[in-house]
Amino acid sequence: MSGIPVKVREVPTSAKFERIGAHTHIQGLGLDERGRAVRIKDGLVGQIKAREAAGIVVQMIKEGKLSGRLIVLAGPPGTGKTAIAVSITKELGVNVPFIQMSGSEIYSTGRKKTEVLIETMRKCIGIEIHEMREVYEGEVMRSEIITAPHPYNPYQKVPDGVRLTLKTKDEERRIEAGPEVATQILQQGIMEGSVIQIDSETGRVSLIGISEESERGKTYEVHRRLIVPRPSGKVKKEKEFVYNLTLADLDEMAASRGGGGLASLLFGALPEKEISPEIRANVDEQVKKMVDGGKAIIHPGVLFIDDAHLLDIEAFSFLSRAVEGELVPIVILATNRGRTRIRGTEIESPLGIPLDLLDRAVIIGTDEYSKDEILDILRIRAETEKVDIREEALDRLAEIGTRTSLRYASQLLSLAWQNSKNGGRDEITEEDVDRADGLFMDINQAEEHLRRYEAKMMKQ
Ligand SMILES: Nc1ncnc2c1ncn2[C@@H]1O[C@H](COP(=O)(O)OP(=O)(O)OP(=O)(O)O)[C@@H](O)[C@H]1O
Numbered sequence: 174m175s176g177i178p179v180k181v182r183e184v185p186t187s188a189k190f191e192r193i194g195a196h197t198h199i200q201g202l203g204l205d206e207r208g209r210a211v212r213i214k215d216g217l218v219g220q221i222k223a224r225e226a227a228g229i230v231v232q233m234i235k236e237g238k239l240s241g242r243l244i245v246l247a248g249p250p251g252t253g254k255t256a257i258a259v260s261i262t263k264e265l266g267v268n269v270p271f272i273q274m275s276g277s278e279i280y281s282t283g284r285k286k287t288e289v290l291i292e293t294m295r296k297c298i299g300i301e302i303h304e305m306r307e308v309y310e311g312e313v314m315r316s317e318i319i320t321a322p323h324p325y326n327p328y329q330k331v332p333d334g335v336r337l338t339l340k341t342k343d344e345e346r347r348i349e350a351g352p353e354v355a356t357q358i359l360q361q362g363i364m365e366g367s368v369i370q371i372d373s374e375t376g377r378v379s380l381i382g383i384s385e386e387s388e389r390g391k392t393y394e395v396h397r398r399l400i401v402p403r404p405s406g407k408v409k410k411e412k413e414f415v416y417n418l419t420l421a422d423l424d425e426m427a428a429s430r431g432g433g434g435l436a437s438l439l440f441g442a443l444p445e446k447e448i449s450p451e452i453r454a455n456v457d458e459q460v461k462k463m464v465d466g467g468k469a470i471i472h473p474g475v476l477f478i479d480d481a482h483l484l485d486i487e488a489f490s491f492l493s494r495a496v497e498g499e500l501v502p503i504v505i506l507a508t509n510r511g512r513t514r515i516r517g518t519e520i521e522s523p524l525g526i527p528l529d530l531l532d533r534a535v536i537i538g539t540d541e542y543s544k545d546e547i548l549d550i551l552r553i554r555a556e557t558e559k560v561d562i563r564e565e566a567l568d569r570l571a572e573i574g575t576r577t578s579l580r581y582a583s584q585l586l587s588l589a590w591q592n593s594k595n596g597g598r599d600e601i602t603e604e605d606v607d608r609a610d611g612l613f614m615d616i617n618q619a620e621e622h623l624r625r626y627e628a629k630m631m632k633q
């Protein structure tokens with residue numbers, strides 16, 4: 174057996190962006206089998222119509238039937254728009270990418286607004302690639318590193334190859350590989366008893382664990398490695414590998430392939446490269462081919478743009494064009510504005526979103542909460558934050574929430590908890606709530622506060 178040619182590329186795993194600390198109590202839309210919202214379920218309270226509407230959207234996304242691809246959540250501040258977007262993604266499952274951004278984020282870092290949007294949209298398209306690869310797999314019975322003198326320092330030895338004996342339940346085989354495989358064997362601390370896989374084309378070595386049949390696997394010392402059964406079948410075999418990537422990951426891989434030159438030789442890293450429209454078009458072609466050939470599955474994810482009225486006309490026109498395309502995520506826009514000027518124009522429009530875009534969207538409204546609903550939401554928040562609170566104190570907090578806002582009441586919950594702990598208690602009382610409410614201001618109070626000072630300045 175000759176040496177295995179080596180060219181290794183790390184496949185990046187798709188990372189999800191998540192910034193949902195305020196919504197950790199939410200597990201889903203809380204619907205029953207018939208798609209009806211249960212008053213309190215999965216961390217959600219009330220907002221029945223919006224939740225049921227979102228449920229229908231989820232069903233259509235799952236069945237690939239959502240044609241418009243654009244959803245608008247409209248409602249006053251603190252009425253659960255972000256909460257519902259988060260529950261939608263919880264319902265869609267783990268393989269579905271979800272990115273949350275604020276409308277203002279497109280104005281960042283001197284990059285083109287549309288470039289930020291394209292890239293973000295492509296991060297929201299999950300591509301599950303199935304690949305059959307030929308690998309050598311087995312438990313290492315013997316491993317012998319062949320060394321050679323260092324080219325610049327003959328007193329030093331460097332790995333030049335490796336002889337391995339791999340064993341499965343059914344056969345034992347000797348293989349020989351070149352310096353790249355030898356180096357990986359050394360770096361990963363692979364020795365007798367390790368179960369490994371070597372990709373026959375790329376030479377990439379993966380350490381799977383320690384064989385339960387080896388001496389090392391049988392000892393009771395604490396292993397940092399997984400104990401695994403000795404593989405069965407032939408040593409050389411076809412195995413299916415599944416990679417979960419996004420379109421953006423593939424763009425990056427395509428952009429860096431072949432590039433690099435001296436910088437990549439010296440520093441290992443590839444220089445940042447702008448990803449051109451051609452590269453993207455090429456990636457799209459490849460993906461479509463893989464899908465047609467049954468080698469890939471597309472998981473359109475969700476791009477949630479909060480405070481959508483902060484987008485400008487250029488971004489909106491881009492979105493209207495983009496949602497008509499082929500490989501696009503579901504776009505959810507949320508806004509708490511009624512009628513306002515579209516940024517970058519003098520035109521007023523409902524929700525601050527251009528009419529032609531609104532025309533394509535399904536709109537879901539959220540309503541303000543009753544005191545009982547606020548109380549139940551705060552109770553769930555208290556449980557999630559592991560805060561103990563007396564029933565009267567909770568009632569008090571709900572009353573404040575009705576007068577001010579759910580957010581303010583939610584913040585008072587943690588502040589009152591701090592106050593109770595400072596007083597050596599382990600439960601929030603009405604006094605803790607009142608003290609916190611007295612020390613801090615809600616938005617209206619703060620506005621009034623400053624207005625009084627302004628009035629005083631005018632007189633002087
Ligand atoms: N129906 C609900 N059930 C449980 N928790 C909720 C519900 N609605 C809102 N919340 C919680 O209340 C807080 C405020 O809600 P959220 O941030 O979703 O409001 P919003 O409508 O997005 O407001 P804004 O317009 O200011 O962005 C969050 O912590 C959210 O998780």
Ligand SMILES: [Mg+2]
Pocket residue numbers: 254255256479507
């Ligand atoms: Mg929000």
